[in-house]
Amino acid sequence: MTRRTTVTQAQTRQRTENRASPPFMGDVARWRQGAYRLLSALLMPPSPQSIDALPRAVRFLDDHGAWTVASAFHGAWQRLASETRGLVCEDLPVLQAEYAALFGPGAHSPIPLYETGYLTAGGSALGEALASLERAYAAGGVRLGGHQHGRPDHGAVELEFVSFLCGREADAWDAGAPAAASAASDRQRRFLEAHLCWWIPSAAWLLAERDQDGLYAAAVGMAHSLTVHDADLLRVLEGRDGRSGCGPTDVEDE
Amino acid sequence: MVEASPSKRVLVLICGDGEGAVPGARLGEVSAWLEANAPEIRIRTASGLCRRPTEVGVALRQSPGMDRLVLGLCSTRDPSAELQAHIRRAGLDPLGVQAVDVTQAVPQGASESEAEAVIETALAGAVARAKAFRGSRPENTRAVLIGGGERVSRRALFTLPPVRYEAVPTVDRECCAAQQGCDQCVKACPLQALRLDGDTVAVDRGPCVGCGLCVAVCPQRAVELPGWSADEVEAQVEGLLAARTALAQRAIAFACRSVPRAVTRGWLVVPVPCAGMVPAAALFHTLAWGASAVGVSACGEGCRPDQAGLVRGRVDYCRQLVAALGGDPSTVRLLGEDDASPLPTTTPLARNGKAIGLAPFFGRGATARAVIDVSGQHQGSPVRLSHSESPLGLVTVRQDACTGCCTCAAACPTGALSVQRDEGLEIRFDPGLCTGCGECVAPCPERTSGAIAVERVTDTGELAAGARTVFRDEVVLCQRCGGPVASRGVLNRISRALGDSYRTGPTERLCTACRGKFAFGSGRPHP
Numbered sequence: 001m002t003r004r005t006t007v008t009q010a011q012t013r014q015r016t017e018n019r020a021s022p023p024f025m026g027d028v029a030r031w032r033q034g035a036y037r038l039l040s041a042l043l044m045p046p047s048p049q050s051i052d053a054l055p056r057a058v059r060f061l062d063d064h065g066a067w068t069v070a071s072a073f074h075g076a077w078q079r080l081a082s083e084t085r086g087l088v089c090e091d092l093p094v095l096q097a098e099y100a101a102l103f104g105p106g107a108h109s110p111i112p113l114y115e116t117g118y119l120t121a122g123g124s125a126l127g128e129a130l131a132s133l134e135r136a137y138a139a140g141g142v143r144l145g146g147h148q149h150g151r152p153d154h155g156a157v158e159l160e161f162v163s164f165l166c167g168r169e170a171d172a173w174d175a176g177a178p179a180a181a182s183a184a185s186d187r188q189r190r191f192l193e194a195h196l197c198w199w200i201p202s203a204a205w206l207l208a209e210r211d212q213d214g215l216y217a218a219a220v221g222m223a224h225s226l227t228v229h230d231a232d233l234l235r236v237l238e239g240r241d242g243r244s245g246c247g248p249t250d251v252e253d254e
Numbered sequence: 255m256v257e258a259s260p261s262k263r264v265l266v267l268i269c270g271d272g273e274g275a276v277p278g279a280r281l282g283e284v285s286a287w288l289e290a291n292a293p294e295i296r297i298r299t300a301s302g303l304c305r306r307p308t309e310v311g312v313a314l315r316q317s318p319g320m321d322r323l324v325l326g327l328c329s330t331r332d333p334s335a336e337l338q339a340h341i342r343r344a345g346l347d348p349l350g351v352q353a354v355d356v357t358q359a360v361p362q363g364a365s366e367s368e369a370e371a372v373i374e375t376a377l378a379g380a381v382a383r384a385k386a387f388r389g390s391r392p393e394n395t396r397a398v399l400i401g402g403g404e405r406v407s408r409r410a411l412f413t414l415p416p417v418r419y420e421a422v423p424t425v426d427r428e429c430c431a432a433q434q435g436c437d438q439c440v441k442a443c444p445l446q447a448l449r450l451d452g453d454t455v456a457v458d459r460g461p462c463v464g465c466g467l468c469v470a471v472c473p474q475r476a477v478e479l480p481g482w483s484a485d486e487v488e489a490q491v492e493g494l495l496a497a498r499t500a501l502a503q504r505a506i507a508f509a510c511r512s513v514p515r516a517v518t519r520g521w522l523v524v525p526v527p528c529a530g531m532v533p534a535a536a537l538f539h540t541l542a543w544g545a546s547a548v549g550v551s552a553c554g555e556g557c558r559p560d561q562a563g564l565v566r567g568r569v570d571y572c573r574q575l576v577a578a579l580g581g582d583p584s585t586v587r588l589l590g591e592d593d594a595s596p597l598p599t600t601t602p603l604a605r606n607g608k609a610i611g612l613a614p615f616f617g618r619g620a621t622a623r624a625v626i627d628v629s630g631q632h633q634g635s636p637v638r639l640s641h642s643e644s645p646l647g648l649v650t651v652r653q654d655a656c657t658g659c660c661t662c663a664a665a666c667p668t669g670a671l672s673v674q675r676d677e678g679l680e681i682r683f684d685p686g687l688c689t690g691c692g693e694c695v696a697p698c699p700e701r702t703s704g705a706i707a708v709e710r711v712t713d714t715g716e717l718a719a720g721a722r723t724v725f726r727d728e729v730v731l732c733q734r735c736g737g738p739v740a741s742r743g744v745l746n747r748i749s750r751a752l753g754d755s756y757r758t759g760p761t762e763r764l765c766t767a768c769r770g771k772f773a774f775g776s777g778r779p780h781p
Binding site for chain 1: 335338339345347391393395396397399411413414415416459460
């Protein structure tokens with residue numbers, strides 16, 4: 001006779017198991033939610049608030065990301081973490097100067113941090129790209145408020161959107177709803193393939209040429225590694241729920 | 255990140271259990287030889303490396319600051335997800351790790367000193383290959399679920415399954431000639447995983463199995479497949495042949511990942527993702543550089559790239575050419591299908607630290623150079639070999655049928671056909687660049703008249719003679735501006751096609767630009 005359990009109890013049991021056990025999908029999605037939010041913050045102009053928050057965010061992700069050592073983006077994460085862990089408020093002027101030199105409007109050949117900056121065709125292609133983004137945000141249930149990032153195709157906005165979708169996926173796993181989680185991860189994959197995976201590699205390449213050892217090269221490098229990795233991993237994970245025979249909301253003990 | 259620096263510190267980890275698995279082999283002597291001959295490497299011996307990936311992790315933590323890793327194991331298989339994680343934790347790229355099966359390389363009944371020489375040579379080759387690894391990009395890795403395709407339990411669904419990563423190719427946009435019309439890799443892919451995308455080629459990671467056939471056919475060496483790149487394969491062969499060991503006879507086998515170990519027993523193995531990736535140039539150069547024999551593993555049943563016929567034909571072609579040149583065809587083997595006759599004991603031509611020659615196996619002109627190298631070993635008159643798998647071709651152009659439209663040269667993906675316009679028009683053919691693909695024939699407007707033909711032929715005389723003119727014609731010049739109108743052959747062809755009803759005068763006298771400004775016969779400009 002099977003005994004129904006709540007997802008919370010199953011989740012707790014999973015988390016108290018040996019650290020070598022495979023990570024819970026909800027935890028993986030939460031980590032990715034935090035990582036994308038961190039990357040979004042890094043693509044914004046540095047501020048006293050971000051300098052204060054970034055090291056704490058990195059430490060949190062380090063503490064909850066033991067599983068990332070097995071992931072192909074681990075090297076890029078380690079590099080970013082080492083650049084960010086020791087940030088202090090005294091570093092703010094230096095980072096602001098670096099940011100301005102690399103991305104600011106007054107910079108010599110500024111590196112675009114927005115998707116349409118990498119379009120080679122002009123005219124309607126620009127409008128189509130922005131319209132595609134707006135549709136993706138709307139389909140994900142998100143409406144940009146106040147344009148605090150300036151434009152919908154800014155890397156910080158796109159990464160924040162993926163973070164939002166990861167959070168939705170994590171909520172679904174926590175609620176024991178693998179079908180809903182699969183739908184959220186599918187939306188992430190399609191957004192990554194259509195947008196971030198298309199232009200972030202070019203940005204990473206440009207930054208590597210200009211700022212090989214700096215924080216921003218590490219940040220965009222991590223964005224490059226994570227987006228490409230996740231798009232690929234989500235593709236191979238697709239359809240696993242179809243092979244499980246699992247119901248939409250229930251979790252049963254084996 | 256892809257790196258450019260060639261100077262790398264290499265850690266060689268040798269499984270201590272190998273001493274028991276290979277009777278007579280003293281791994282201490284092997285380590286001493288490696289240290290004496292390659293000071294930039296560090297050697298450690300540890301037991302259980304083959305069975306416990308954690309031992310690799312422990313050894314890596316005890317040897318910080320290394321850039322590359324070579325594993326000398328008692329058996330090799332695809333690296334597990336756990337092993338990849340240990341390697342990644344140490345800051346290394348798992349795609350660049352070389353694993354050598356030290357037991358497989360030693361022939362049955364080898365003496366103690368022979369066994370040590372074989373292992374030293376095999377490890378030297380692996381070190382050379384590891385140093386040639388230039389890193390990988392995120393696009394070069396593909397996740398593979400362990401146990402993917404199996405039914406997933408309800409509990410397992412809520413956990414992240416073990417994931418292993420394999421290499422997939424990327425195309426260097428700066429080197430890629432897709433914009434000039436080249437699509438060799440797209441056509442070569444057996445799984446339709448590549449497609450033209452603007453001025454470059456895009457790789458679909460889903461169907462791609464990383465077979466490397468795209469690497470082999472690219473004339474620009476623009477396809478990068480980390481861990482299996484052209485540079486790495488070439489470096490390993492050079493390392494195997496140049497190693498200063500006591501190993502007299504060096505038989506080199508290009509073996510794919512799925513070949514049984516027993517098939518390559520006694521051979522120095524150069525791993526490749528698919529035997530179809532190994533071009534004839536690799537076999538010829540390897541022989542020319544001093545290998546006593548060269549082999550390619552036969553394809554197994556159910557192999558997805560399905561290159562069994564190609565590999566068999568290619569080996570047969572190489573054998574026939576070696577025989578035609580007066581050499582011993584048994585120096586070229588198809589491992590797993592040929593009989594297990596003893597390997598020939600030819601005296602190698604170049605060895606023991608001498609510069610091998612650095613001739614490439616892949617890329618534009620590599621095959622011609624390889625044929626010239628191997629034919630240079632054998633004296634005799636030029637050889638002409640017609641074979642369906644000849645990687646070289648010969649183009650013939652009929653002077654009386656060709657009109658000099660030059661469409662063939664525009665379609666040629668390798669530049670074997672080119673156009674020179676000095677005092678007249680010349681179409682030039684370079685047999686060293688021709689792959690016999692036939693792309694020049696289809697677009698020729700005079701092909702039904704037999705104006706152009708291609709044969710899959712290797713002709714050492716033609717290769718030695720080099721590029722030659724295959725068509726020559728005068729160019730009619732514009733009477734107004736002096737610019738070219740067309741070749742005499744094209745104008746004659748137009749006149750024949752249109753017959754007496756067409757007044758050819760203005761067509762011949764004026765170029766298209768000038769013709770457009772003036773009405774036929776009136777000499778007055780258009781309003």
